[in-house]
Amino acid sequence: MKLIVNGTERQVEVEDDMPLLWILRDELGITGVKYGCGIAACGACTVHVDGEAMRSCQVTADTLEDGMEITTIEGLGTPPALHAVQSAWVEHQVAQCGYCQSGQIMQAAALLAEIPNPTDEDIDDAMSGNLCRCGTYPRIRAAVKTAAQTLQEA
Structure with missing residues (x-):
């Protein structure tokens, strides 16, 4: 294949x-x-x-x-050219242990491709299937909002 x-x-x-x-x-x-x-x-x-x-x-x-x-x-972004979601994750210091972060970032990027300006409810709904044992959910929501703004300004 x-x-x-x-x-x-x-x-x-x-x-x-x-x-x-x-x-x-x-x-x-x-x-x-x-x-x-x-x-x-x-x-x-x-x-x-x-x-x-x-x-x-x-x-x-x-x-x-x-x-x-x-x-x-x-494939989403590279260290010299991060995707807006990856940059927002760094800015908001989302990762603690980091294990869930690639899945979280990929889910957030898909959300923003579908809904460019998500509400808190949109974010919570889209991200609800991605678990974070460290509990950084408020930072995740803030990072998604920052990435949305960055993508809209681009």
């Missing part, structure tokens, strides 16, 4: 029931996507599949089609 991962065409041959999470981590060496629970309850494994936020632990190889675009935290 041919996938476009972070803008690069990648060929993978895996079992039909292999989750995208393990395709990315084990087959392609992309480790920004994290394993959290394996049942789509925590959001640590969130990536974008054709622009939509999805839990990669629940997306199996047999549901992927040739040419699908997969974006992970590594």
Whole structure:
């Protein structure tokens, strides 16, 4: 199967029931996507599949089609050119342990692509499936608002 991962065409041959999470981590060496629970309850494994936020632990190889675009935290932005959400995360010092952050950031980026100026309720609804054991939820909401403003000004 041919996938476009972070803008690069990648060929993978895996079992039909292999989750995208393990395709990315084990087959392609992309480790920004994290394993959290394996049942789509925590959001640590969130990536974008054709622009939509999805839990990669629940997306199996047999549901992927040739040419699908997969974006992970590594493809969202780079240290010299951070995505607005990544910059806002740094500005608001969201991360504590950091384990959930790639999933949180990917979910927030998908939210802002869909709703450029989200309300608190929009943010809470969109982010509710992404758990943070450190409890940085107020910082997450503030960072999403800052990123929204930054993207609107761009």
